Structures are given as structure tokens and as C-alpha cells.
Amino acid sequence: MGEAAERLAASDPFQIAEVGIETQLAVERFLHRQAEILDEKQWDAWLALFTGDGHYWMPAREDQTDGEGVPNIFWENLDMMEMRIRRNNHPQAHSQAPNNRLCHVVSNVIIEDEAANGDIIVRSRFHCAEYLRYEVRNFTGKYRHVLNKTDGGYKIQLQRVDLVNREGPYEYVLQWWL
């Protein structure tokens, strides 16, 4: 089990940390900026959001505590994310043509834990509309981020995304992260 997954599993999912307003604002701004990067397809900025060992994780089941060794909807490190960006931007990625648009709203931001070194565990809710092939479909769910505080600001060590309809069925494939 990775270090970040362990921290997330050990953290009380209903805890509310007493943090200063500055921290609350900085974390919210980070989450809003992540959503914007995704919606605006700023892929270099996307990759720069994660730590070197960072993972984007969408479990297939609620009771999963780790992405390693089990089926997931998403379980991607930087190499996989890079592959996805390259593939979706390839001219022959025909299921991506015409390209989709995403639009996120992130809210209900509650900081769960602030470590002595400034690392954060934060939970929030999101709604995302995806426009693809002239139709809109909607996704909604819960984020839990493990953020490392670095000189360059926060970096995502682990982002867990629990979709409300995680069991599917899926009408078609999720090609970008949500």
C-alpha cells in the first residue's frame, strides 16, 4: 500500500480540522484551479499538479482502501497520465473526435487534516458535465485529496474520486479524468 493511500485510509472521513482561513482559501483555490486546468485542457499544468509518485484514483468499489492490486475505474501515475494525454491528442483517436468539453464545479470543501509539515487531507464534492458527440452527460461524486505542501505550493500525492454511480453501467468510456 502506498504511503498516501495509507494516510487516507487512516484519516477519519468525517473529521473537520481547525485550520486558519488562509489555509482554507489556499486549498480551495488549489481545487478550483485543478478543475479549471482540466476544463481548459492545460495538460502540462495538469501533470505539474502531481508529485512524482502521485496517483489519480477512481475506485470501482466504495470499500477499497488502495488502488494497487484491485480493479479500478482509474489508477494512473504520471506515466499513465502522459500516455492518456498523448493518446487523446493523437489525430487517430477517433472516439475523441470531435473533442469533448468538460465543465466542473467543486464545492463543499472540508479540510480533514493538516499535518505539522503543512500536508493536507481535504474532501470535497464535484459536479461535472461532459459534452461529447453533441450530447451532455453528467457525473458527480466526492473527491478526497492528499496534498503535499512544497516550495512550489500544493502537489497532489493522491486524489481519490468516488463517483456516485461507480458500479455503472457505463454508456460509454471515460476518456479524461473527472
Place this chain on the structure above:
Amino acid sequence: MMGCVVTWTNAEIAALVEPDRAHRKAYVDSDLFDLEMERIFERAWVYVGHESQVRNPGDYYLARIGRQPMMMTRDHNGEIHVLYNRCPHRGAQLCSARQGNAGRRIRCSYHAWMFNLDGSLDNIPAIGGYDGTALTIDGEDFQVQKAERAADYRGFWFASLAEEGIGLEEHLGEARTGFDQLIDRAPGGETEVVGECFHMVQQSNWKIFLENQLDASHPGATHESTGVAAMTVERDMRKAGDEPPMAYGFLSDFARLGIEGWGKFGTVGHPHGHCTLEGYMGLRPDDPDTNEYVKCMYDAYGEERAEEILGVNLHHSLIYPCMSIQPPLQQLRTIRPISTDRTMSEIWHFRLKDAPEAIYQRALGYYYLVNSPSTMVNADDLFNWWKVQHGLESQGGDWVSFHRNAGFDVIDGALRKSPDGSMSEMPMRHMMHVWRDYMTGEGA
């Protein structure tokens, strides 16, 4: 005949299938779809599920066979049953969650009739009200109905809703090797499902899925973007001194082999419509993980038997009309047609008992990359199938072409093989001919 006003005569159906092409109506006509359900899916052996989906007494798992809502249950003696998911009282669905444990009895939510896990009626509240009526607790009409026939092949459960017909093993024939491989490749001699399956809806006719599985001329074209991206990432990782995960190779092959490189894998058509693909994909790569696995197999079975198991040249088994198995990848997919243009698929991953963790991880990597709801591979297949459905619904042409290497099948006893080095459309032709036989009552 289930509400069919317009029916097709057998001669009309037979005319939809020619030696090297099929008529688009077979994919888009809803009366034909109803006939397919009646004459193929509600008659032939259809996959229900693996015994490990109902591990404990009281467990149930829902499945559709043709248009029928069914469930697989395990009773308190450990026996597995395949039942219609319908209460014999006023007809309510009995179990509504996809899976679960009913405890000692299944309780109908409407009036609380209680049933044993084998479908037999156990009791009815205030049963005195039935005194002097035609209802008896063991009357045939008051039991949950069982599938007309249910059988398993080594733990893989099938049902047929026809009272008579050939047995399951005869139906599977040599194509059952796919199941054998899924079990025998486990050093512990057992296999089990991992977690829940993925459910993907294909926006296309069920036959288009089957026709894609052994379609050698599609991977290099359909999956080019993913192949190129995977190859680039592999190259970058190696440059940085890292060894890419072996599962990435499943994707970069799409670019490495190009469009024409897939002809070296042979396809075989079997009786009753099953098809198999030989060769390809990590059957026996030479890497430390595989070598450790081979050693486990030697220890478990002895060298001779282990080599016999590992030497089976099978990448993919299509079991007509309902499933695809890829034993070296520990993966099984089954399809449940919904309408002419919608098909539900269940995608299952299996764990081989006592195989080294790395072998499980590698197959899990494939499962993720190729078949998860975020796949970069199947996304392009699904989209092509949808586009095919779209095209076939148009009047822009009546026929689907299966001409590649038509007339050059190699007949070997009951088997029909693609010529060496070809990307023959033999599997598609073969399945449509079997379709015609089922649909016109020629047996099959």
C-alpha cells in the same frame, strides 16, 4: 411467438446470409431481434456466471438470458440453481439488487411469501386463507420456476431455456479449452472472480461485438493512437532508465504490429459457432515473472503436465452466442443483448489460485488498460461498433462485406481454419452461417 406481428419466413431469413456477406437487416430489424432472442438466446446454452460469484449459501447473482430475468443462487446444501427472478404469487421480481445474500430464505417484498434458495416455496403468511383453494405449498405453479436446463463446465455455469437439446459439453466442444486454460493455468488448480465486474453498454448490435473479437485486420487501424502513445511512453521511460510495466506492451503492440502484422495469428471456427484465436499476447514471454510462474506450475503439476497446459496455443475463445474468454489474460466477457442497438457487457477478471502476484498484476494491468470504464483501447472499439450500427441503420447499402479470404477456408474435420498468414474474415462468415442455422431451425 412473442408478439411478433410481422414475421420472417425461414426462406427470407436464410436469404440474409450469403457465403461472403450478410444483409444489414440482420443487425437492425427489431422483429429479427425478437426471433434471435427466441431462437438463439432462449434456446442455446447461455453463460450465467462463475460459481465464485455465489460463494456462500444464500448468495444470489442476477443474470439475463435473452429477454428473461434470471438469477443464480446457492442453497444451504451448497448446490447452485438457476431460477427465473419472478415470484409465483403475483409476479413480482424477487431479488432486485444485482447480487447479495438472501439469508435462509428469499422473502418476496410484496406479500412476504418465503422461498428456499432452490426456488421451492417454504411458507406463506396467514396461509389459512388458502384452505380449500387450489393452492398447495408444493404445487408446481407456486414454486419459483427453474431454468429449463442448467449445467456447469468446471464451475462456469450455463443455462438453456429449451427443455431439450444437446448437453453443455457437447455444445462447447473443443472450444471448452478456453475454460480449461482459465483453470489449469492456476498452479492451485482453481480460479475465482476478482471483485465486481465492469458493466459497459455497447451502443451496437450483439453480433458486432462477436465479429470484432477475432477481427485481425482491425487492431492496427482502430487502436493506432493508443499504440503510438504507449510506444512513446515506453521509449521515454527506458531513456530515463525505467523498465515500463509489461502491460504497456499490450498497447504498444498495436503500433508495433501495424495493420498487417496481425495475420500471423490463426483463427479456427468450431461447430455451433464458437471461434478461437491462436497465438499472440504473452502466451509465454521470457521474463523473470513468467519464469517464476512456470516454476510454480512445474512444482504444482510436474514438468510434463505443466508444459502440456502452458503449451496450449490459445489466446481467445469465443463461445457463441454469448461470450469471449482470454485465458492468458484471465479475462472473460459476456454479453446480454438489450435491443438491436444496445448490448450490455459484463467484463470479469479472474485470479489464478497460487499464481505469483506479478502474474496477477500483469493481467490486472491488461484488464485496466483494455476493459475498464476508462480504457483507451475499448473506447475506440465501442465507438466503431456504434458507427457500424449507425451505418447499418441507413439505406446507404444493404450488405456487410466479409470477403477477406472468402472461399479459402481450410477445412479440417469439423473445424474451419483461416489460411496461414491471413487476416481472414472466416470467423464472421462462420458465425453468420451458424446464425442462419439457428434462426431457421436447422439445429446448429
